[in-house]
Amino acid sequence: MHENYDVIVVGGGPAGSTTAGLLAKRGRRVLLLEKEKFPRYHIGESLVPGLMPVLDELGATESIEASGAIRKYGISLIWGRDPQLWQVDFGEATEHSYAYEVKRAEFDNILLTHARRLGVTVIEEASVHEVIVDNGRCVGVRFSSGGSNAPVELRAPFIVDASGQAKLVARELDVVEWHEDLKNLATWTYFQGGVHPDGKYAGNIVLENRPPGWLWLIPFSDNTCSVGFVAPTTEYKATGLTPTDVLKLRIEDSIEIKARLQGAIEVAKPRTTKDWSYTNRQMSAPGCLMVGDAAAFIDPLFSTGCMLAMKGASAAARTIDVMLDQPDRESELRASYEEAYRNFLEVVISYVRFFYDPTRQISEYFDEAQNLIDPNEKLSAREDFILLISGLRGKSAIMDPLALADRV
Incomplete structure (x- = not known):
């Protein structure tokens, strides 16, 4: 372990491993601190096609396929006014025609191992006690590891909070907003x-x-x-x-x-x-981006957890890479990151709330999906429904902070 890291990532789940791995692919020196020893149990085993482009970006798709994970080509439902089984096929609307059903202990371990192969320094069983703040900016972390309670302090130009539902930075800033109806x-x-x-x-x-x-x-x-x-x-x-x-x-x-x-x-x-369910009022701070469950957690109805974590991680890696080269743009890019993240989350949670009403006709669920993501009706309502639940379509530029920043 050395002290000249570009980025310190707190948390080794899908959000942390993906952010760290993608930054390492861009030539950044990254330290990842994970409190547990992998593999470790976790719930959230059904994936959606929206994360497949990120797996490809990481170069980890082949490893997931080789693990024996079963392919998931769609969803089968008994939902709505008519209690009959109906199903949709992802391939009806997108070129990413499948995702996977995974044992999360295996999936998360593959991602963490892949991050190591990409050059990330990974320390497991490392408990991060706090993020160091200097003059309002996150500048490092204090943690202990290796069975020792002696704190270690490390600093870096940027910190990523991927601490999951521990919400390390959000709790400190008191910015967590709960969705009372969920x-x-x-x-x-x-x-x-x-x-x-x-x-x-x-x-x-x-x-x-x-x-x-x-x-x-x-x-x-x-x-x-x-x-x-x-x-x-x-x-x-x-x-x-x-x-x-x-x-x-x-x-x-x-x-x-x-x-x-x-x-x-x-x-x-x-x-x-x-x-x-919750969404943070802010998903960044000077010197820090929050990603995955550290930024928001949305009801698991459509298996969006890993997709949101990995899409957010991809957006975070792209954003941090630019900020490290152009520090004068940090405020602008942080704002764009939050806007892109929040726009995508708003679509998902709005639709979850609508879908929770089981008294509707199936066509109504399709129509609401179209209303949210395709009001000009470029596609059929059924196709819009598939795109929305697969995580491949949103109200904005699909969690692309740099595209949002470049508008102005």
Whole structure:
């Protein structure tokens, strides 16, 4: 470890690994500090095509493919007024016709390892205690590692907060804004076996609305699947049941997911976490950009977590690379980064809120997608729906801060 880094990245999840790796590809000297030892467990196993261009940019697609991750060509749903299974194919609207269903421990470890190969210095089991601020600017970090409590202080021209829901910088600045209507609780477990379709749709995630919440089923290549239930925290309290019992009850009440779990064996202890959506009032500070869950967390309905993290990371890497060469543009570029990030988030969260109403016709969901991203109706409403949920279309230049900055 040396002290002349260009960038210090806090956090080794998809946002941190991607930001660090892309900066290293641009010739920057990058230190990444990760508090855990990889591989480590994480939820968020269904990916969408919107992150595929970033995987290609990293040069990591081949590694993901070689890992045996199952391809996801679309989504299958029981949602809306008519309780019948319907599905969409990503290839109907985009050249990125698939993404993957992944075990996040494996996926995240591949990305972190790839960052190392690109030249990033990675220190695991490194706990960052604080970001150092000097005259209002983030200039370094204090951390401990290697089983020692002795703090280490390192400085760099730029800091990236990819600390996930720890939200290291946002909590210090007190800029986290919760979306009160999306304070949900997720409970999930894993099954082996069951009755699953063959062919192209075998890797589809299944979403089934069970008001006031919804169920997911994510298949994996090893004949296991993840099954979970998301609902407002008030729903869990109202039942008087434990979260595990609520999950079992909702599975039993389901249509498609119950059918697919016939003969399956539960092979893991259920887990529970708060899925409280939030967006920071600011996503940067002098000398620092926030990315991934450190900037915002949006309801997991459309599996947007990794996509938002990696798109944001790509935008952050491009922005920081220019700022390091042109420090006089930092204020302008930080503002453009936040605008691009926020514009994309606003589309996603607006649509999640609309889609949560299960009483609509399927055509209404398509029409609202078109209203949000294609009001001039250049494509069909169904195509706009596919583009929106795949993360390949937004209200702005698709998280491109430099394009926004160059407008003025």
